[in-house]
Amino acid sequence: MTFRTATAGVFSLMLIAAAVPAAAQTPASSADWRTVAPENLLVIDTAKGRVLVELDPRVAPASVQRVRTLADSGFYDGLKFHRVISGFMAQTGDPLGTGAGGSDLPDIVGEFQFRRGRDSGFVRVEATSAGQLGLLGSMPVFTQPDAQMMVTADFKTPAQGLFCPGVAGMARAQGPDSANSQFFLMTGSNEALNGLYTPFGRVVAGLDVVGALKPGLETSNGQVVDPDLMTRARTAAAMPEGERPSVRVMTTTSPAFAAEVERVRAERGPRFTVCDVQPAVEVSGG
Numbered sequence: 001m002t003f004r005t006a007t008a009g010v011f012s013l014m015l016i017a018a019a020v021p022a023a024a025q026t027p028a029s030s031a032d033w034r035t036v037a038p039e040n041l042l043v044i045d046t047a048k049g050r051v052l053v054e055l056d057p058r059v060a061p062a063s064v065q066r067v068r069t070l071a072d073s074g075f076y077d078g079l080k081f082h083r084v085i086s087g088f089m090a091q092t093g094d095p096l097g098t099g100a101g102g103s104d105l106p107d108i109v110g111e112f113q114f115r116r117g118r119d120s121g122f123v124r125v126e127a128t129s130a131g132q133l134g135l136l137g138s139m140p141v142f143t144q145p146d147a148q149m150m151v152t153a154d155f156k157t158p159a160q161g162l163f164c165p166g167v168a169g170m171a172r173a174q175g176p177d178s179a180n181s182q183f184f185l186m187t188g189s190n191e192a193l194n195g196l197y198t199p200f201g202r203v204v205a206g207l208d209v210v211g212a213l214k215p216g217l218e219t220s221n222g223q224v225v226d227p228d229l230m231t232r233a234r235t236a237a238a239m240p241e242g243e244r245p246s247v248r249v250m251t252t253t254s255p256a257f258a259a260e261v262e263r264v265r266a267e268r269g270p271r272f273t274v275c276d277v278q279p280a281v282e283v284s285g286g
Helices: 061-072 146-151 207-212 255-271
Strands: 011-013 033-035 041-046 049-055 083-085 089-092 114-117 123-127 132-136 139-143 156-161 167-170 183-186 198-205 232-235 245-250 281-285
Touching: 041 061, 041 245, 049 061, 049 207, 049 245, 061 198, 061 232, 123 255, 139 198, 146 156, 156 198, 198 207, 198 245, 198 281, 245 255
Parallel strands: none
Antiparallel strands: 011 281, 033 245, 041 049, 041 232, 049 198, 083 089, 089 183, 114 156, 123 132, 132 139, 139 156, 167 183, 167 198, 245 281
16 A cells, blocks of 8 residues: 555543543543644644644654655645544645655655653553554554563664554655655544554644545545645644644653543443553644
8 A cells, every 4th residue: 555656722632442431531630631742743734623633753753854844844844634534544744646646855764663661651451462552652563572672782662553543644655765745544444544644743632633634535545625824834833832732741751641441441342452542632823
């Protein structure tokens, strides 16, 4: 599968779970929250609404820097969501609008894994015979236990971002190091992408907006006729202070988050996976 040449007010978003009533959400104290740095908040405006993506340079530093650079230069303004597959993903970032284009900048190396330290803030949600699944900030990841850090030269262990709903990934051609400007926003889960594409962030608000983008036909591999556009895309750091949104995310190491995970686990039962959880978010300003 290829993705490039084939791919204001205040509101809150609680953990992703099927049919979870708002009344069941767990209250949290102010100490349970962290504020997303403006340079790590990508603000995408569309005719369907606004999408906020938390970028995570720990997971994919080169990809995050590329998206920041292009967004803050205005490169993404007016570009199409040219390929949208309902329940899967929405792809954009191609100046040609066909899936075959990119920026004038050189392609970047695939960032399919990263090294996780003990102080990363990783919180385990599931454990398997192969390793652990959990959250690093707002990103779902698969990683090895902390104990393995004792036998590595850098006292870190391998980790890999997972393509759950909301995760942002770099599109590419057949070659693993061919990502450039295009990216996609997941609206469903797809394990087949794990380890083959670079995840670099996650939608923390506006996933409903992504889901409302005009889809393409399955017979045309999701290519969209008369597609929706990114009217503007900037990091919050590049926006005038009075216009930039501010985002607080529930800290995954907090008791409130742990309680929510257990509630969702009970709600989902045997269907529960790490993709069912995402920290609560509060958005203000903008």
